Amino acid sequence: MRVEIWSDIACPWCYIGKARFASGLAAFAHRDDVEVVHRSFELDPNAPAPTDIPVLDMLARKYRVTRTEAEAMEARVAEAASGEGLDYRSDRIHGNTFDLHRLLHLAKDHGVQDALLSALYDANFAQARPLGDPAELTRISVAAGLPADEVARVLADPDAYAEAVRADERAAAELGATGVPFFVIDRRYGVSGAQPAEVFRQALERAHADGAVRILPAGDAEVCGDEGCAVPER
Secondary structure, eight states: OEEEEOOOOTHHHHHHHHHHHHHHHHTTTGGGGEEEEEOOOOOTTTTOOSSSOHHHHHHHHHHHHOOOHHHHHHHHHHHHTTTTOOOOSSSSSOHHHHHHHHHHHHHHTOOOHHHHHHHHHIIITTTTTOTHHHHHHHHHHHTTOOHHHHHHHHHHHHTTTTHHHHHHHHHHHHHTTOOOOOOTTTEEEESSSSSSHHHHHHHHHHHOOOSOOOOEEOOOOOOOTTTTTTTOOE
16 A cells, blocks of 8 residues: 655644654554655745745735734644644744755655655754755755765756656646645545544545545645645634
8 A cells, every 4th residue: 555645844734744644554454564655745836945034924924914923823733733742833934845855856766755754844843944054954864864965966956856846746736636735545545634643544444445536625634735824723
């Protein structure tokens, strides 16, 4: 069984959804037979290269709210992250994630894709490290298991793995994904949003037993899409 997960490193619900999926997978009886592949999805392909723009300022502009209101929105997401045992900081920097996705494809070739994605999520959301800094990004990638010279090669060549990222994004569109995280089991069974762990376990069980193609609607599960990220209500 193969589970493909479309996500973006800038997406807080992808960060939370990854943890929830891991819990659901751990409870699945056939978990040792599951291959997990992470796919690229840029929430904002036109975002500038990472600069010194704080995420809170970006959110205030995007949603046309005050900075105080943006802080409250982030606090509610942080509460959801804490429920999964995840640290969450709001003093991180906003920027383009294309280079991060290209490195994730390099990591897939080296068999450390999940490790790098986890490291990037942690660096972004738990540590607020500057992922737009090539030196910092190299340190994170090497610690996750990538050769330093390969990381340097990819970062120096904007065409390296660029088509692989675009192919993932085209596939997401063809499958009907309008937001992330988006989980697809054997290209037959889809789950949208950062669903509870039990929903993921049940989806794996159903896909294991049922060959029909189905898409579970997001329902109340939080997603990030073109219009932004869902914020839980109190």
